[in-house]
Amino acid sequence: MGYVAAKGGLEAIRAAEELVRRRRNSGTSPWLETSQLTERLRLAVDRVIGEGGLWAPDLAARAFRQAEGDVIEASHLVRSYRSTLPRLAYSEPVDMDHLEVLRRIVPAYRNPPGPQLLGRTLDYTGRLIDFTPDDVAQAAANCEAPTEAEEGPAADADTASDDAARRPGRLYRMLRDLDLVVDRTNPDDPEPYDITRQPARPGAPRSARLSTMARAETGALVQLWYRNILGPDNHLHEITLGEVRHGHLPVPVAHPRTGRPVAIGRVRVTEVEAIEDLDGIDEDGSRFDVGYGLCFGHNERKAIAMANLDISVHRDRGRSALEQSVLQTTDGLDASGFLEHLKLPHYVTFRSMVERKMARRSDEARGRAQAVHGLGGDEPDPELNNEELCR
């Protein structure tokens, strides 16, 4: 067999990989443990999980380290690993009322049913770089290590045992009881669309949009939201948030022998309800409607943008390109991969383009263009909008 290594490119690639590996792993600082990432850079790891579409914190941390902190590259590592794994089961549908909150705020009411629980948040902390010397901060951290002595009686025994504090009722239900929202209950209970098995095209059911946004790139959703608030598209109102939650969600699968659900563990998710003011002429202006956002990990920006876009696409009813934008332009891997493919060699296509530039300059071509149109071949013609098809 006449295989001969096409050496030039391969050797350079190997050297580049080796350079990355050496510079990432050597140096004077200690080895970076994945537990350091899951504990101290929690939000970055959560983004990798969310945009990778796979709850696997240790794997996400490993990918984040391998990708030198590039969230999209790390998500790519996770996603392509997914392609090698069998789908063992679908979970039983999780009732979102089983979310055990770690944080829950309700911007729409001062005293909603259930707590306004700030939890682990930096929202109300001044954005000031902490200049505490490292040795002082480290010494303080060592003192804060949890000790048995601290574990006296529960700080607030009456709420600790109170399930209502960990699984508070949701605002949407109260709004329904007050007859303030349109009834959106879908009695058909359609099978959810699986975007990992079937590409979602405009006209796809809402479940496809929700799945798409749940693993979309955070920045893409934020940008699409902002573009629709301030930018040229303008499909969105500024919305009032009903619920912003971060918490534990059980993963129930059917027991193989009894068929009854088994919670094999739990994941962390962020959940948002966005209350939209209906003002269209074909809408029930005496009520509100609500959009929904849910994603893996702690990522409030993403869940808020998702809930806003969910209700906006619902109201738009396919009249604009918003649905297509949501379904097809928010995936981080798609957008980044295609952007970066511009770095690949394009000399065959460029040569073909140069050849057509020359063809347009030929006397025959210019003659034809003038004869038909009364214009020189090089003159731009504002009347015609003939977009370039190919690249």
Next chain:
Amino acid sequence: MSESTSAGSPTAELSPERRAELLALAPADALVALAEQCLLDDDLVVIAGPEVGMVMLTVREPIALERFHLGEVLVTRAEVERAGARGWCMRLGDDRLATLAAAVLDAEVGARGGQADAVVALCLATERDHDAEAEREWRDLAPTEVRFDELD
């Protein structure tokens, strides 16, 4: 949760589903140590796995009550048979050894093997640890609740 570990037959306290939940949660080293004890006295047939794969997490959103797929969860699954009893486990993550061990322990209880009580004791201890962790978590969270004057 159940406080009585000294009841006559601890195996009666756990449904197969609850047992599977706690074996999915129990620490890997404890599972492996106990499973090794079980394997001293009996034959084992591995029916499936231990296999790393994914479970698609489906949720029912609360607005229109529609189901959608949130994303996948990395899991490991194993199923075994010993002494005529099936044992099954599915755990989060990709620890194949611990998952196989948990499936062995599940079968041990089903077969009422010599280590069945120890398996149940492990499950109940896991449950207590989990509850204690939840208490600790709430102790950290409770002070972050914004308090307003109650309107009574």
Next chain:
Amino acid sequence: MTTLADLIDDPAFDREPPPDALSRLHGLVEDHDPYEFGFLDEYSKREVRRAVLTAVAVPGYQVPFGSREMPVARGWGSGGLQITLGIVGTDDVVKVIDQGEDAGVNAANLRRLIQDVTDVEVTTDAREATIVQTRHRVPEEPLGPDQTLVLQVPVPEPLRGIEKDQRELRRMHGEADYARMWVSLYEDYVRNGVITRTTGYPCMIGGRYVMATTPIPRWDIPKLHQARFLSLFGAGREKRIYAVPPHTDVEPLTFDDVPFEVERTEGAFCALCGAGSPASGVESFLIEVPSADHSRWVCSDTDWCSRRRGGEAVTHTDLVEAGMGDEPDDESEDEA
């Protein structure tokens, strides 16, 4: 109250069981390679093959499929790679080219990846390959009925330049309503005196569907018409697979009185093998080695060019030494 820590100290949790038992449990879980043959799990491979079969049955129709994320970025050949890994068997021989070259960095990377996950034989010789994965070119060597060409597609939709809305696009293809495409070609012609479409020229496949021929140059399109080989097109990012089966009409869209034109440059010939010169009697797709005063040209298909020069297959190392590898080398004077 018993805690887990207490339990682990319990004799039942003896940490040192007899070696037999230890080897038993561990023995059952050893030797696990996280990556299987062909990288994709078997369900995914079947899904790719089902889409390929549909595509072959409906030439030129873009078949949606649940495109998987691959170890290469979207836009870097993930669609072609899924097809290759979906159809490859242990006895296949794979060739990978980018811009016609085997040694290009992207081709080298994909070839290495395919070999790593399948262990199949690879080659640079188009005559030996059973699967040729390519970006932007069709080999100059005529392929035969036992060969499959897998093309990497960045943009599968030929009508995107004239219509953005996907629902409308689906209608246009469904009803074979290509009127606006013809209008657009007409506008192009009257405005510029030539049809200025460059690579990826739109073609009518089997008289039914208009298809984007990926960004292969117009030069390569006649090779697809009534070809003896199967061509499979994979667009990973856009999640589409389409095909031109053997012996299918591939007709570039043009008018009866406006002949379809391929890339040709007066006086250009390959500085290495001479293809394109009147004396050589053959032509190939040439790429320019630019220079303000005196540009030179070389074949884009390095395998074909090297075999022409040697009269038979030569090593690729020879090509690199002749200045066709990664580093341009002006000392090559190996003109025919």
